[in-house]
Amino acid sequence: MRxxxxxxLPAQYAEEKAVLAPVIDAALASGQWIGGPLVEQxxxxxxxxxxxxxxxxxxxxxxxxxxxxxALDIGAGDEVITPPNSFVASTAAIFFAGATPVFADVQxxxxxxxxxxxxxxxxxxxxxxxVHLTGRVADMDAIMRIATKHNLxxxxxxxxxxxxxYNNRHAGAIGHIGAFSAHPLKNLNAMGDAGFLATSDxxxxxxxxxxxxxxxxxxxxxxxxxxxxxxxxxxxxxxSHRLTHLDAVVAARRANAQAYRQRxxxxxxxxxxxxPAEFNSFHTFVIQVDRRxxxxxxxxxxxxxxxxHYPVPIHLQPAARDLGHKAGDFPAxxxxxxxxxxxxxxxxxxxxxxxxxxxTVNGFCA
Numbered sequence: 001m002r003x004x005x006x007x008x009l010p011a012q013y014a015e016e017k018a019v020l021a022p023v024i025d026a027a028l029a030s031g032q033w034i035g036g037p038l039v040e041q042x043x044x045x046x047x048x049x050x051x052x053x054x055x056x057x058x059x060x061x062x063x064x065x066x067x068x069x070x071a072l073d074i075g076a077g078d079e080v081i082t083p084p085n086s087f088v089a090s091t092a093a094i095f096f097a098g099a100t101p102v103f104a105d106v107q108x109x110x111x112x113x114x115x116x117x118x119x120x121x122x123x124x125x126x127x128x129x130x131v132h133l134t135g136r137v138a139d140m141d142a143i144m145r146i147a148t149k150h151n152l153x154x155x156x157x158x159x160x161x162x163x164x165x166y167n168n169r170h171a172g173a174i175g176h177i178g179a180f181s182a183h184p185l186k187n188l189n190a191m192g193d194a195g196f197l198a199t200s201d202x203x204x205x206x207x208x209x210x211x212x213x214x215x216x217x218x219x220x221x222x223x224x225x226x227x228x229x230x231x232x233x234x235x236x237x238x239x240s241h242r243l244t245h246l247d248a249v250v251a252a253r254r255a256n257a258q259a260y261r262q263r264x265x266x267x268x269x270x271x272x273x274x275x276p277a278e279f280n281s282f283h284t285f286v287i288q289v290d291r292r293x294x295x296x297x298x299x300x301x302x303x304x305x306x307x308x309h310y311p312v313p314i315h316l317q318p319a320a321r322d323l324g325h326k327a328g329d330f331p332a333x334x335x336x337x338x339x340x341x342x343x344x345x346x347x348x349x350x351x352x353x354x355x356x357x358x359x360t361v362n363g364f365c366a
Contacts, residue, residue: 001008001303002032002301002302002354002356003114003303003304003305004303004304004305004344004349004356004357005183005303005305005344005346006306006307006342006344007305007344007346007347008348009062009184010126010213011060011348011358012189012348012355015200016168016241016242018205019241020238020241020269023240023241024234024237024238027233027234027237028234030233032233033232033233033234034230034232034233034239034358035098035230035233036233036320038233038236038237038240039057039233039236040237041229041240042055042057042203042231042236042243043055043056043057043196043236043242044326045243046196046198046239046243047198049118049170049218049243049246050104050170050171050173051169051172051173052172052178052197052198052199052200052259053196053199053200053202054198054199054200054202054205054206054214055196055197055203055205056178056196056197056205056208056209057194057195057196057230057231057236058161058195058196058208058227058229058231059193059194059195059212059228059229059230059231060097060183060193060194060195060213061089061159061179061180061181061182061195061285061359062083062089062092062181062182062195063195063212063227063229064179064181064195064196064197065089065090065093065094065155065159065179066097066161066179066340067092067128067197067208067212067227068093068155068177068179068197068208069093069094069099069127070097070115070156070211071177071204071207071211072127072153072154072155072176072177072204072206073095074099074127075097075098075099076151077099077101077124077183077207078098078099078102078124078125078126078127079099079100079101079102079122079124079125079126080094080097080099080105080125080126080127080129080149080155081099081102081103081104081117081120081121081125081127081129082101082102082103082104082112082128082129082131082157083103083105083106083111083130083131083133083262083333084103084105084106084135084154084313084314084315084325084330084333085106085110085131085133085306085309085310085313085314085330085336085337086131086157086310087159087309087345088310088317088319089159089313090129090131090157090158090296090316092288093176093313094129094318099126099267100323101125101314101323102120102122102125103120103314103315103325103329103331104116104119104120104256105331105332105333106332106336107332108270108272108327108332109133109136109272109273109366110128110133110134110136110195110222110272110336110340111130111132111133111136111137111138111139112130112131112138113332114142114143114146114162115124117143117146118129118146119130119300121150121152121307123148126152126153127152127154128143128146128147128152128153128154129155129156129157129158130154130156130175131142131156131159131160132156132157132159132160132161132171133158133160133258133309134281134282134283134284134285134286134309135160135163135164135187135257135281135282135283136164136272136274136278136280136282137161137164137165137166137171137278137279137280138159138338139168139345140156140166140167140169140174140175141167143175144174147175147266151256152299153175153176153177154174154175154176155174155175155176155177155178155179156171156172156174156177157179158172158178158179158180158198158229159180159181159183159186159195160181160186160283160284160364161181161184161283162182162187162188162246162280162281163180163187163188163246163247163249164276164278164279164280164281165278165279166276166279167343168279169272172198173198173200175201176201176204177197177198177199177201177204178197178198178199179197180193180195180196180197180198181195181241182195182196182235182239183195185206185249186283187246187249187253187283188242188243188246188249189241190235190238190239191234191235191238192202192235193303194231194235194239195231196231200317200358207257207287210223210224210226210234211224211226211227212226212227212228212229212230212311213226213228214227214228214352217351219344221270225282226240244262246345249347250281250282252281252347253281253283253285253346253347254280254281254344255282255344256282256285256347256349257282257285257345257355258343258344259351259354259358260285260343260354260357260358263354263355263358263362264287264358264361264362264366265362265365268289268290268365268366269287269288269289269361269362270287270289270339270364271276271287271288272286272289282345284307284309284311284342284345285341285342285343285344286340286341286343287340287341287342287361288336288339288340288341289341289361290328290339291364292308292338292339292340294364295361295364295365296308298360299357299361299364299365302360304343304344304357304360305343306341306343306344307341307342307343308340308341309342311335311337312336313334315329315333316334317329323326343357343361344357351355
């Protein structure tokens with residue numbers, strides 16, 4: 001039976017092994033496994049790519065979100081507006097910072113609805129955290145107008161959007177801070193957990209560097225209580241290499257997305273259109289269909305890997321019960337959660353793979 005894997009990390013490693021082996025060996029042989037030139041080189045290269053003066057690397061995308069909130073002094077008594085259809089880390093970071101998440105529903109493209117943001121603002125609102133879901137940048141022009149009007153910070157959850165742009169500005173470079181993940185499943189991926197933050201504010205960058213390293217300003221002086229969230233040299237070397245190939249990875253995924261759009265039957269399958277302002281890096285390719293669970297089983301039985309991002313909205317998770325939400329509070333999010341299905345989009349797919357997936361989906365949905 002033909003198989004089409006949802007992800008293909010073995011193929012990525014096989015392609016890079018000859019190049020990455022000496023990168024990893026050099027990082028280990030240096031004897032400096034945390035901090036130092038390799039980490040600095042990655043941060044500088046990522047800053048150039050994103051178009052900001054400062055990138056600060058950390059141990060994960062979740063840590064990036066938590067430290068972004070802390071660097072802006074957002075905590076107890078404050079509210080942060082965010083969508084309920086993200087990965088749970090977006091909301092968890094707000095809780096870990098001591099603040100309260102306030103949800104705003106989403107539009108048909110799964111990104112947060114600016115009108116819902118405006119309606120959710122209260123005197124306690126301190127920040128907006130849009131999530132660039134699937135690699136599609138949220139409507140940042142509208143969000144920044146709202147933030148300016150109400151004097152709010154904007155933290156971009158760009159965990160899925162490295163390589164994406166909005167009106168020719170990179171994701172993570174539009175708000176006050178951009179938070180990125182370099183988890184193995186991301187377009188720019190480490191061989192383990194990793195993350196980083198982007199900002200144009202030098203004071204914020206300095207504080208992020210301090211917060212990620214126990215709050216130390218030198219070996220013996222603790223300026224404030226921090227955490228340990230550092231990118232190691234091996235991952236920094238891997239990310240520096242992979243960053244040089246990111247545009248090619250994004251181009252391949254965009255080509256796969258376009259091939260799907262040409263082959264899938266738009267009469268029975270909803271695919272959010274790409275608007276002129278958007279340059280989607282397609283971390284995922286999500287369709288919306290009726291009988292989603294049946295379709296997923298049908299594809300699995302035919303060797304096609306899929307995923308659901310995400311089947312249970314955050315406001316309906318057990319951990320969120322104290323927020324007092326119930327089914328029906330965010331109808332767009334809840335309807336999409338029943339219909340969304342993520343198809344394979346990885347850069348190692350062939351044209352035959354795309355044809356097979358599209359034909360199988362179309363056949364079921366007919």
